[in-house]
Amino acid sequence: MSGQARVVARFGAELILRTESGELLRAVSRRNLVKHGPAHLRAAVCGDYVRFEPGDGDKAVAVALQPRRNVLVRPDHRGRPHAGAANIDQVLIVIAPLPTPDWGIIDRYLTAVAALPATPLLIVNKSDLLEASDARLIADTEALYGGLGYPVLRTSAKNGEGIETLRERLRGHTSLLVGQSGVGKSSLTRALDPGLEVRVGELSALSGEGRHTTTVAHLYALSSGGDLIDSPGVRDFAPYQPTADDLAAGFPEIAECAHDCRFHDCRHRAEPGCAVKAAAEAGRIPPSRLRSFLELEGNSA
Ligand SMILES: Nc1nc2c(ncn2[C@@H]2O[C@H](COP(=O)(O)OP(=O)(O)O)[C@@H](O)[C@H]2O)c(=O)[nH]1
Ligand SMILES: [Mg+2]
Ligand SMILES: [Zn+2]
CATH class of the missing domain: 3.40.50.300 (P-loop containing nucleotide triphosphate hydrolases)
Structure with a gap:
């Protein structure tokens, strides 16, 4: 049996796949389904689409990874x-x-x-x-x-x-x-x-x-x-070091206001002419949002 399937779960090198007809299938994955790029993006994960072929015994073999929309x-x-x-x-x-x-x-x-x-x-x-x-x-x-x-x-x-x-x-x-x-x-x-x-x-x-x-x-x-x-367990999901772009996307109200800061590289802490700080003080930006932004920015690359 071969075709396209979606990865339901991954246990080390072993995958559970759901075929296009909805059948669940055990499979092993070929090493490095993707040849290039960072190591943590080369293996199939939950939600990926893969191509599979028959393998030895009752397990299929995942042979190719379809391009991802996001990961x-x-x-x-x-x-x-x-x-x-x-x-x-x-x-x-x-x-x-x-x-x-x-x-x-x-x-x-x-x-x-x-x-x-x-x-x-x-x-x-x-x-x-x-x-x-x-x-x-x-x-x-x-x-x-x-x-x-x-x-x-x-x-x-x-x-x-x-x-x-x-x-x-x-x-x-x-x-x-x-x-x-x-x-x-x-x-x-x-x-x-x-x-x-x-x-x-x-x-x-x-x-x-x-x-x-x-x-x-x-x-x-x-x-x-x-x-x-x-995702069971406590480690469900935390962003991996947000970039400046990630922060702008996550805090659109702050990003928009920052256009009016006097300095284009304003960090909204103690700079003169900071429009973000002024908006927070005037109640136009929720204080908790600015606090979160500054905390995440402190961690960001
Ligand atoms: N009263 C009430 N308890 C809930 C509700 N949803 C979950 N629980 C309880 O909250 C606890 C944790 O639920 P669980 O689904 O394991 O949370 P998870 O860790 O986020 O997966 C369990 O004791 C559930 O019975 C709800 O809508 N109302
Ligand atoms: Mg749970
Ligand atoms: Zn500012």
């Missing part, structure tokens, strides 16, 4: 660049009343999403807990990001609020779930498609590496349409 790179546990997922067109940034949302983390995600590039959707999950917790902080978060033009959707994996709307938003796209551990990413995946649990089990059996199934990104085909990537 998400994050630091591995030693801080080296590592490709996590590819061909993403929408990123679902999930927050919840608990754990408490952190605007610095949301801004970090938004910067990385703009750099991919992909469309962000901010999801406020656990809406069923709102009464019992800090409803004010959630309302402020929705007002802040809604006001900046980002779409915001309330959901509950528990009582089903917003789930049908979310299904609509996912149809026809490849979406990636990100957010702090415990916000409900995996619960949302299950709420979107209760049948997935069975397929998850099937995947784990196929991989023969059950212990990895809890740490490796998986691409799920939703029965309502669309592919959804969930």
Whole structure:
């Protein structure tokens, strides 16, 4: 059997592929599917499209990697660049009343999403807990990001609020779930498609590496349409050293205002004639956004 397939998960040199007819297949990958470029971009990752051919025994062989629309790179546990997922067109940034949302983390995600590039959707999950917790902080978060033009959707994996709307938003796209551990990413995946649990089990059996199934990104085909990537574990995704361009894309309101700074290389700290600082003081740029920008800029190359 040969053809084109999408990578559902990768365990070292082993891949789980989904063929164009929807069948799941174990495969091994040829070394260095891509001949040139940085080492971390040469292997197939979750969300990639590959060509495969029959191999020895029951495993296929991935022989070529199709060009990527984008690839998400994050630091591995030693801080080296590592490709996590590819061909993403929408990123679902999930927050919840608990754990408490952190605007610095949301801004970090938004910067990385703009750099991919992909469309962000901010999801406020656990809406069923709102009464019992800090409803004010959630309302402020929705007002802040809604006001900046980002779409915001309330959901509950528990009582089903917003789930049908979310299904609509996912149809026809490849979406990636990100957010702090415990916000409900995996619960949302299950709420979107209760049948997935069975397929998850099937995947784990196929991989023969059950212990990895809890740490490796998986691409799920939703029965309502669309592919959804969930990355278990805490190290889901953080931008890899945003460049000045990434920052401008992640903070369009600051980038636009910066045109009016007296110095074209103004860093918006203590320079005279800084339009960004003036706008923040006048309340036209949210102070938390400027704080996030300066923090990320401090880390940037
Ligand atoms: N009340 C409530 N609890 C939820 C909701 N979504 C997830 N949880 C709970 O939050 C915890 C973490 O969920 P999980 O899906 O594992 O979060 P993940 O780490 O982001 O994948 C679990 O105990 C879930 O049952 C929700 O919408 N409402
Ligand atoms: Mg999870
Ligand atoms: Zn400035």
